[in-house]
Amino acid sequence: MTQHDSWWTILVALDLGTASLTSSWVLARDTIDAKGQLYRRCKGNGKLLHNWFGSAVNNTLGNPCLPTTLVYHRETKKLLYYGFEAQKYLTGRCPQTSTETVYVIKHPKLLFIDTEHQDISPAASRRYWKSRETLKRVLDKDPSDVFEDLMTCVLKHVIAHVNRYSIQSIENFHIELIPCLPPGLVNSFHVD
Helix, strand or coil: CCCCCEEEEEEEEEEECCCEEEEEEEEEEEEECCCCCEEEEEEEEEEECCCCCCCCCCCCCCCCCEECCEEEECCCCCEEEEHHHHHHHHCCCCCCCCHHHEEEECCHHHHHCCCCCCCCCHHHHHHHHHHHHHHHHHHCCCHHHHHHHHHHHHHHHHHHHHHHHCCCCCCCCEEEEEEECCHHHHHCCCCC
16 A cells, blocks of 8 residues: 555454354545555444344344354255354254254354363363364364354355445455454464
């Protein structure tokens, strides 16, 4: 970027809870000033995401909380359902895939519990370690792979939401993620 360059950025805030997550976004006009400093001007107020895919109309949980439940196909290792669709599947209200052919992750945040550096009980430590080992054995995935799958679904929903509100094409907009993440996840990525 050079001096006085200007571009639009979609700022996406994300709070990953144990059983659900919330997200909001705002558009910002970013400019580099003569001193090379970033100047950011937000357009309007942020918008809280609601009516997530699969949530019922006026569903309190769906406004604004998205369940973090994930359902994978054991053989193909592909994500079949997430969020409300995953919960519907688990309660039998979704097109059925045999429960023997799926692998369910109900609280993906717990996969990131740092058992070496956090003060947790030995029983909980064994349970979290076993969950990660089972995930690797059954799906050949690490917790970061599961997180990426979930974030891909969430960000597609966010982008679709921004597209509905924006009066211009957002194809060339930058996206900046502002996460509130569990310590185990933050420590698993190298940041320069």
